[in-house]
Amino acid sequence: MVEYTNDDAKIFDHINNVLVGEFPSFGIAKESKFQQLMQRNQSYDASQQPLHASQSEMLNYNKYDTSLSVEAKAFQPSIAVGNQFSQQAPMPGILPPFANLDISGSSGGPTARPPMGSQPNPSAHEFIPRNMSAPVLNPHNGGFSIPEFIPNHPMARPNGPQAQTPSFIPTTQQPTSYLMQQTIATAPDAHMRPQHVQSSTSSPIVDYIPGAASLLSGNHMPSPVPGPALEPKLSASSSGFASPPSQNNSSTYYTADSSTSHTAGSHGGFTTPGTSSPYSRQTVDSLSTNHTTPDRSSPLLSRRLAGTHRGSPSLAQVSTGVGVNMSDAGMLQQPVAQENGGTTYFYTQKSNQQGMSVVMPPCHVFPGSPPSIEYMSLKANAPSFFMANELRQAIMHKHSLTMLTVDTEQDPSVPAEVDNYHSLFPLEYTPEAPLQKSGTFRYVTTCYKAIKYKDGLPYCVRRIHGFRQVNEKCMVLVDMWKKLQHSNVVQLREVFTSKAFGEHSLIFAHDYYAGAETLMARHFQNPNNNYASKTKWNGGTTRQNAGLLPESLIWTYVVQLTSALRCIHMAGLACRVLDPTKVIITDKSRLRINSVGILDVLAYDNSHANPRAHIQQYQQDDMVSLGKVVLALACNSMSALNPDTLQRSIELVVMNYSSDLKNLILYLLTPQQRPHNVNDIMPMIGARFYMQLDAAMMRADVIENELAKEVENGRLFRMLGKLGVINERPEFGMEPAWSETGDRYLLKLFRDHLFHQVTETGAPWVDLAHIVQCLNKLDAGVPEKVCLMSRDEQNVLVVSYAELKKAFSKCFNELLVNNTGV
Ligand SMILES: Nc1ncnc2c1ncn2[C@@H]1O[C@H](COP(=O)(O)OP(=O)(O)OP(=O)(O)O)[C@@H](O)[C@H]1O
Structure with missing residues (x-):
């Protein structure tokens, strides 16, 4: 085993170049993210800080979950830690410096370098743009794998049986730390340095990705990862009824200092499609990334916070996210559905396809029409029934005739x-x-x-x-x-x-x-x-x-x-x-x-x-x-x-x-x-019979594609319905325990973020794509953070969609409990 040092940045340069070259559309995001990682690792190396106890504890997770890669911790890009936070006491979820990691497999051991002559594994590249994690050098095969680490992963707990507990039952007892607002430090560069509010609990700062637990673990952990065949049940659960218990009880709070020039879209180079179509060609990948708010986000916020922080390392620390890696132990884990007392759980099953890493989409989203529909051309003299608008009008016409x-x-x-x-x-x-x-x-x-x-x-x-x-x-x-x-x-x-x-x-x-x-x-x-x-x-x-x-x-x-x-x-x-x-x-x-x-x-x-x-x-x-x-x-x-x-x-x-x-x-x-x-x-x-059969099947394909869109619309509508039910209920008025504080306040601001944004001139900013995108992220509970501004524009709450989802689910469940008098 050869010693590896951070001076060997050439390898990372090489990876970076390869990645950026291969995925031009994600190039900016990958580059900035990866460079930040490199900077952070180098800084750590320079500071030569000893391992904190909690960091050592992190290394010990390997004892309990052998599928986790130790190296992953070193490159975990989304954990809210960095050298600028080094003065704060690291939490258990904070990753240790790269140089202090044991990549030999024994916890706490010396840092190792990969075998000489090892080449990057090109197959790892494809995962970069999806979960925006940096690749990790694998000392065993000399390849690269996508890092994956969830410090509070149930499988990482010493007690095996606990790991079987479904991990997405909402916990109503957990305090939400974003309520514990803390003003920012008065240092000149304080605005550059977002400060974490300490949680009232000692929970680590970890973002949660639905399904990550089961994907990571080799065991059968319940996972809310959607399975195509069980969409209706999943829709119900993914719309806020059953939310994974995010253990991220910390949020970042900023004052609305106009000098705080964090732009909404500055955190990861993520660019939303330029279309306002609700079915914009946005890939699932874009929702599964861990970038902070995209460019499409609040023009008001952009105006107020407009500045030069694109790619700012300090902001990069704000964004937390964990990718989904199924490459552990070289196993492909396939989701399997099982009914359990009225709830559909999704488990993963190992198959023997070695060396495959599969990234599951963390959310429901319409992925766009398949090519067979998109590029379907009408044949001469064929009955033409392929236009979506035509179909829509025909259906609406039939409905009105029926009524x-x-x-x-x-x-x-x-x-x-x-x-x-x-x-x-x-x-x-x-x-x-x-x-x-x-x-x-x-x-x-x-x-x-x-x-x-x-x-x-x-x-x-x-x-x-x-x-x-x-x-x-x-x-x-x-x-x-x-x-x-x-x-x-x-x-x-x-x-x-x-x-x-x-x-x-x-x-x-x-x-x-x-x-x-x-x-x-x-x-x-x-x-x-x-x-x-x-x-x-x-x-x-x-x-x-x-x-x-x-x-x-x-x-x-x-x-x-x-x-x-x-x-x-x-x-x-x-x-x-x-x-x-x-x-x-x-x-x-x-x-x-x-x-x-x-x-x-x-x-x-x-x-x-x-x-x-x-x-x-x-x-x-x-x-x-x-x-x-x-x-x-x-x-x-x-x-x-x-x-x-x-x-x-x-x-x-x-x-x-x-x-x-x-x-x-x-x-x-x-x-x-x-x-x-x-x-x-x-x-x-x-043979004309075959032509008729072909036409009938093509029509069926077209209509199924239309149905696919409507499925997503129905899901979004249910979310909007719940949001409307929660927000500003008159019977609670300004009761502090309801709309103006707590989870409801958060959702109220999120509602403003969704619907009530204004342009620089103060005109209403209407963009359906923004609404659809934000709702999808909320439904998925992605770790991406969003800046929510108070109505008096004096405060900005930075909160992840995962936390929003948890609050959303909790509030709605409370209403249901009140409604049924349980
Ligand atoms: N099952 C049906 N569903 C919807 N519309 C129908 C249905 N059956 C008949 N119609 C409509 O009712 C109208 C009258 O139908 P009908 O069968 O009486 O035709 P007709 O031309 O008046 O024949 P006839 O000369 O035998 O009375 C037609 O315009 C037809 O479109």
């Missing part, structure tokens, strides 16, 4: 309720008289949206006017329809008779699809859609100019309709209503066969004992109906189905579409030697 009601007092034709349904809203215009019979049902029908009392959900209620006699036998078919579930069939829910409209009516309740329009309305009721003009098309213009639909769209419809028919026929039923008026479309091209089961009741043939006697015949009729729908679509006109023009219509298809489409239409419309079967259509659809 529409009619004033039944103004319009007595609509009853207040029909059997189990209320809030009826007509879906179609019904003239007073004469009432038109439905071309499909041969009865007068009226459709309403209605809300069912039992479940509060919207349904499409269709009234069949004047129908009173229902043959009981057909209820067999109704029951079969009620069980049929398919993505391209509007499900029948119930059938009943009612006198709510003043006469005997038969009511069919189907699922309601907000914003649905019929195929007829979408494609065949355009007054400019003139069939005669299409037949004049001479092949010189494009299909689109000739008023014809893209073939891909027709195949999209064919795939969906045949899929529905296949399911219906396989269930032993027949559709019987395959008509453009009974196919509804939602969004761009989503089809569903509507009104199923109605004709089975209205046109029930009771000449046979078996209600399914005619099903096969009806199924063949379905195939012919399908052929007619496809032909009408291909000619983009219902006139194409007239017997007189049928031949010309086929010619139009031959001239404009593929032979597969022509063959499909001819197959469906002409009698065959053996009965038509939906499965026979498959070869004609051929």
